[in-house]
Amino acid sequence: MNARIFPLAAMTAGILLVGAAQANNEATNTNPAIDSTGVDRARISAGTQMNPTISVILDGVYANFSREVEGPAGFGSHDHGDDHDHEHEHGLEEGFSLRETEISVSASIDNYLDGVMTLAIEGNSGIKVEEAYILTRSLPAGLQIKAGRFLSDIGYINRQHPHDWQFADRPLVSELLFGEHGLQDNGMQLSWLPSTSFYSRYGIEILQGETTMASQDVHETLEEDHGPRLYTAFAKFAPDLGMNHAAMFGFSGGISTSFKKEEEHDDEVELWEGDGWFAGIDAVYKYNSGKPFGHGNWIVQGEYYFREISAEFTEIENQIIEEQFSGRSKQDGFYLQALYGFAPRWSTGLRVDGVGLTNTSLEPGNDAFESFDASYRYAAQVSFAPTEFSRLRLQVNNYDYAHDDGDHGHDAWGVMLQYNVSLGAHGAHQF
Amino acid sequence: MKKILLLSCALLLSSTAHSQLRVVASTTNMAMLANTVGGTQVSVTHLAPPDRDAHHLAVRPSMMTALRQADLLVSVGAELEAGWLMPALQGAGNPKLNPGQLGYFEAAAQVTLIDPQPQADRSQGDVHPTGNPHIYLDPPRLARAGLALAEAMAALAPEHGDYFRHNAASFAEQVDTQLPHWQSLTQNAAGVLLYHADANYLARLLSVPVLGYMEPLPGIPPSGRHLSQLVSNLKGKAGVLIMPTYQPARAATLIEQELGWPVIVLPSNVAAGGTSDDYLALIKRWAQAFAAAQKPAGNPQ
Numbered sequence: 049m050n051a052r053i054f055p056l057a058a059m060t061a062g063i064l065l066v067g068a069a070q071a072n073n074e075a076t077n078t079n080p081a082i083d084s085t086g087v088d089r090a091r092i093s094a095g096t097q098m099n100p101t102i103s104v105i106l107d108g109v110y111a112n113f114s115r116e117v118e119g120p121a122g123f124g125s126h127d128h129g130d131d132h133d134h135e136h137e138h139g140l141e142e143g144f145s146l147r148e149t150e151i152s153v154s155a156s157i158d159n160y161l162d163g164v165m166t167l168a169i170e171g172n173s174g175i176k177v178e179e180a181y182i183l184t185r186s187l188p189a190g191l192q193i194k195a196g197r198f199l200s201d202i203g204y205i206n207r208q209h210p211h212d213w214q215f216a217d218r219p220l221v222s223e224l225l226f227g228e229h230g231l232q233d234n235g236m237q238l239s240w241l242p243s244t245s246f247y248s249r250y251g252i253e254i255l256q257g258e259t260t261m262a263s264q265d266v267h268e269t270l271e272e273d274h275g276p277r278l279y280t281a282f283a284k285f286a287p288d289l290g291m292n293h294a295a296m297f298g299f300s301g302g303i304s305t306s307f308k309k310e311e312e313h314d315d316e317v318e319l320w321e322g323d324g325w326f327a328g329i330d331a332v333y334k335y336n337s338g339k340p341f342g343h344g345n346w347i348v349q350g351e352y353y354f355r356e357i358s359a360e361f362t363e364i365e366n367q368i369i370e371e372q373f374s375g376r377s378k379q380d381g382f383y384l385q386a387l388y389g390f391a392p393r394w395s396t397g398l399r400v401d402g403v404g405l406t407n408t409s410l411e412p413g414n415d416a417f418e419s420f421d422a423s424y425r426y427a428a429q430v431s432f433a434p435t436e437f438s439r440l441r442l443q444v445n446n447y448d449y450a451h452d453d454g455d456h457g458h459d460a461w462g463v464m465l466q467y468n469v470s471l472g473a474h475g476a477h478q479f
Numbered sequence: 480m481k482k483i484l485l486l487s488c489a490l491l492l493s494s495t496a497h498s499q500l501r502v503v504a505s506t507t508n509m510a511m512l513a514n515t516v517g518g519t520q521v522s523v524t525h526l527a528p529p530d531r532d533a534h535h536l537a538v539r540p541s542m543m544t545a546l547r548q549a550d551l552l553v554s555v556g557a558e559l560e561a562g563w564l565m566p567a568l569q570g571a572g573n574p575k576l577n578p579g580q581l582g583y584f585e586a587a588a589q590v591t592l593i594d595p596q597p598q599a600d601r602s603q604g605d606v607h608p609t610g611n612p613h614i615y616l617d618p619p620r621l622a623r624a625g626l627a628l629a630e631a632m633a634a635l636a637p638e639h640g641d642y643f644r645h646n647a648a649s650f651a652e653q654v655d656t657q658l659p660h661w662q663s664l665t666q667n668a669a670g671v672l673l674y675h676a677d678a679n680y681l682a683r684l685l686s687v688p689v690l691g692y693m694e695p696l697p698g699i700p701p702s703g704r705h706l707s708q709l710v711s712n713l714k715g716k717a718g719v720l721i722m723p724t725y726q727p728a729r730a731a732t733l734i735e736q737e738l739g740w741p742v743i744v745l746p747s748n749v750a751a752g753g754t755s756d757d758y759l760a761l762i763k764r765w766a767q768a769f770a771a772a773q774k775p776a777g778n779p780q
């Protein structure tokens with residue numbers, strides 16, 4: 049037993065023995081079951097003694113697309129007409145695919161720290177550390193520090209793992225502005241929950257900057273700027289709406305001190321050097337009907353982000369600068385989704401995704417970065433969750449993506465059938 | 480002058496309000512216990528409305544606000560609220576309430592639990608491996624937890640220790656006084672069909688046989704196959720079906736029609752702000768419901 053807990057436990061045990069003896073004297077003997085022996089009086093919790101908590105998430109999808117879906121214009125890799133691999137959706141192939149298999153371990157390290165680790169085995173492309181962080185549990189005044197690798201607390205969906213999503217795929221804005229895993233990075237976070245009757249939480253993060261806006265995609269010409277390169281801040285507010293309703297509104301933003309990118313094509317090198325920032329708002333509303341198995345419940349959520357990267361672009365061919373200009377890439381995106389529990393254990397949802405409503409990309413044009421049209425995606429899903437540990441989902445997507453050449457005739461349909469189950473500990477679902 | 484007097488009155492009031500222990504209870508039964516033991520020295524809020532299934536609740540930001548400001552958390556424990564209380568606690572960042580600290584109290588950890596199922600896996604449903612957590616429907620166990628709660632409160636506010644102990648002891652006394660009365664009510668009770676295994680302690684205490692569960696497995700809603708099996712098992716026997724307030728009545732009507740049994744819908748928690756009297760009255764309603772089906776005369780078991 050932990051030395052810190054021992055005196056307390058011993059004290060509690062003593063107290064309980066006295067209490068038990070007293071209760072014994074006072075005629076509770078009518079029921080022999082109560083006073084059966086063998087109870088561990090030193091217990092603090094009657095819950096599972098399992099520490100660490102371990103859970104495994106299995107996630108698989110069968111997908112079918114009406115045609116090849118190329119990425120939304122302005123967000124993809126710089127296309128020179130080479131033979132690029134165009135993925136359908138992140139990690140989704142036509143037919144059967146195994147998505148992230150998540151292994152999550154969490155435990156209290158001691159009275160001061162919790163530790164959380166989540167490994168993701170991605171299809172067949174190896175093991176990735178999704179999250180590995182320590183979190184303080186004893187700081188005063190509602191302060192918490194998180195350090196390690198974690199999902200940033202910006203926005204609402206960013207910190208959720210895929211099995212918490214209401215749809216099979218990540219919102220486009222999250223994937224395209226922050227990365228295929230959202231804003232997931234190494235660094236530190238300081239957050240504060242003031243002691244007020246109105247919920248609010250504030251935080252700042254110092255991150256290495258591995259993702260898009262602060263990434264250092266350098267090869268032979270450019271040199272990597274050392275980290276940390278990304279600084280973010282967030283604030284969340286939630287009015288008390290009683291037992292049946294809950295809502296939260298968030299504001300977040302960040303500054304990247306360095307963005308670098310280098311692309312080589314035969315004798316030609318293209319370079320981007322600059323910095324950037326982003327800002328976003330998010331809102332979520334939940335209605336709990338009080339009926340069992342989620343029947344009658346509503347969840348409505350939406351987020352919007354704007355990102356700007358100021359960069360100097362240089363094109364070098366055979367050691368001669370062919371082109372050089374400075375410009376600002378300005379891009380944004382949103383999603384809005386609603387989920388309704390239409391029967392016990394059944395829910396259905398609709399989502400609209402839009403990216404590039406402002407869409408000045410990083411693609412070099414004539415002395416300026418090129419602009420493209422907006423892209424949209426529409427999704428509808430039906431889910432059946434037999435228990436809180438398993439879920440089956442059928443989702444239909446309609447892709448209305450703008451294409452690099454300005455052509456809009458690229459509508460496509462996608463159908464996904466997904467299973468998502470968790471083994472082990474009860475899932476702890478944050479708001 | 481008047482103004483100053485009013486102001487100082489208000490200040491005095493607010494300062495006495497602050498010297499009270501701030502208690503957050505997971506359910507309204509636990510809030511009742513905290514209020515009964517803490518009396519005037521505590522201010523209690525609850526997180527789960529009484530008409531909800533405490534196994535399944537969604538975390539709300541207001542839970543974290545309440546936990547952030549609390550001195551003491553009083554929960555049922557034994558994993559009953561694990562799915563929502565632990566994340567809410569983590570989100571609240573209040574080190575006083577961490578398990579192991581003085582501000583963390585689980586009622587189920589203070590008593591012996593029945594039906595532990597350490598070997599169980601999830602194919603047997605959402606079982607509670609350390610034992611049945613629903614001790615709040617067992618007045619003697621709840622009274623025992625109350626005695627322990629008095630000590631927990633005394634550790635936080637030693638100046639009121641005797642007051643807490645006295646309150647807890649008189650609640651235990653009330654329970655002891657009522658117990659023979661409840662037991663006399665259920666003397667000839669034929670048996671009860673429960674929706675979930677949440678009244679097993681009370682059924683044991685009052686010697687009422689539990690004839691089955693509407694759930695085929697804990698946490699799984701009644702299936703047609705399970706219900707028809709129940710009907711064929713229980714055909715010809717006497718019994719009563721007790722349904723929770725938060726489950727649809729549809730499945731119950733089948734039992735009512737096929738077996739001709741009375742169906743009684745009962746809450747398992749006192750209303751918000753409920754007192755110990757309300758709790759004892761609730762237990763009496765359960766005892767009366769158990770007694771709604773009597774053993775056939777001249778056929779004592």
Ligand SMILES: [Zn+2]
Pocket residue numbers: 534607612613675676677697
């Ligand atoms: Zn249960």
